[in-house]
Amino acid sequence: MDVILHLGVHRTATTSFQNWMLANSGILSRQGVAFWGPERTRAGLFSGLIKRADLVSAQDILSARRSTTRIRMEIDRIEDQGFHTLIISEENLIGSIPHCLSYGMLYPDARGRLERVAMVLGPHLTGVAMGIRRYDAWWASMLAVERVRGGEAATPQRLRMLAQNGRGWPCVIDAVEGAFGVRPQVWTHEAMAGRHEILLRRLAPKLSLTPGLTVAVERANAAAAVQGQLGRGYMPFSIMQRGQMTARYQAELETLRRGRRDLAIMETGGAAPGGYSAMPLTEEGWVDDQQNRGRQASGMG
Template identity: 30%
Template sequence: MKLILHLGAHRTGTTALQRGLQGRSRLLRDAGIGFWGPRAMRLGKRKTYISGMVRPDAARRAELAPVAAEFAAAFEKERAAGRKRLLISEENALGAMRDNYRGATLYADAHARLSALAGLFPTPQRIFLCVRDYADYAVSIHGHLSTRIAIGDFDADRLQHMGEHRGWTGVIGDIRSVFPDVRISVWRYAGRSAAVRGSIGAMLGHDLAQTLGDMPRGQNRSPSRFALIEIAKLRRDRNGLTKHELQKLAERFRDDLPGPRLEPFSHGQLTILRERFEADWEALATGAVAGVDIFDPLDGMEAET
């Protein structure tokens, strides 16, 4: 059974891809394909396995050993069921959005986390990653985190450094270091549902992707500027609401208050961030990390309507 890894990243259409494939699991099984998204990768104690293995002491390793055995048993069950391929999609394998936002950097612990992931399964046949412009990524993770925790106002002066000291080339370099012989395929976020289907086509075959139909739209979309104002008021006032109730109301504001997106960066900051991303994208396209291929998931796809 061949293993394919999709590592996200966060805020690049990953949830739409995962929910689309999860909802079509029967079609995938009929094609001999298993799919593990967050539902499988974060089941019970599996959720904390990778983070627990980043800096484990002997006691923590002993505690996590049964979880590793559980992963192995589930993998063998897929193989015994006759699956020809298993696609695992788990963006949290790279790290946490919250850490990226707070540090204005990308996945500082990716190497250690990926090493923990690599110890669970056979070497993958191929690894996929979607990357996003640094300015858009910073705004998007701020919006997403705002619906879940008290994140505060957007700090443009701090977040203008996103990708400066560690960007996508560093993250992909870590992937290459942990998986030295695996082909890494990278595409850039397009914000279109057709791109999600096109990326699935690259992973599983375009003929199969066409049979799956359109992928879900608007999954975990960023709140509008108006919604962010109301979410900030909600968190400030609280009114005796629990953390769970606050999150549900924040998500309702996100879904019910459309409008323009937050545009917190100055023109100068935006220019720097965009130029930084384009330089890194060009570096990846010209071999800065060995064994990386760049593709456009919209190539050959029908235009989105």
């Protein structure tokens, strides 16, 4: 059984991909592919595992042990049913939107969170994947989520801190690799958002997908509320800040491509990654920020 873990991340069309996988679950299952999205991971299966590392309690440890048993039994069960590939997609495993915003940096405790997941999936895990996104667009999207949830508008000081923060995607990628001992597959949101079938083929290259995969029907989400409150294409950063953040993103991508030839950066078609001058008019996957798809009140943070 090949187990592939898709970590998201938030605000990179993760929910759009999850919806597409669910919409095609019947076709995929007939080809030996099982899928666990938030409907499974937040319905108790990963209880005790989706939480800040510094807030893990004795009860969380006990819950995680029980989850480990359930997860491994479930993997064995679906393997016995003839499935050869399991794709797990859960963006909250790497961190949460409030935690990133409160610390003003990308997934500050990613490694601690993921090391706990690695202990569960380690015997089966064959691949880890994640998306990354241009900094100005990603932080603007995160701030928009905070505003919709009732947060205050970002101050100039906070925007300056986010624009200048030194923890970038290379640090997060290193944390993922350190936790799992597996080099993650990485793609850019700018190039891969919405290209679900291409993404699936890259995630699981052994698959021989048959024709008939459908386009996912988008679920009701919070996009209308965001656009109503903040306007379309919400962007709080100044032109100068956006330029600095985009230049840094492009430079990091180039460094990753040249300096980490063992790291696969998935890109295909479209404009050059990082080359978009404005936010998209419609944000993908707003529903993934509602955190209510089977979520339990405890164990999340």
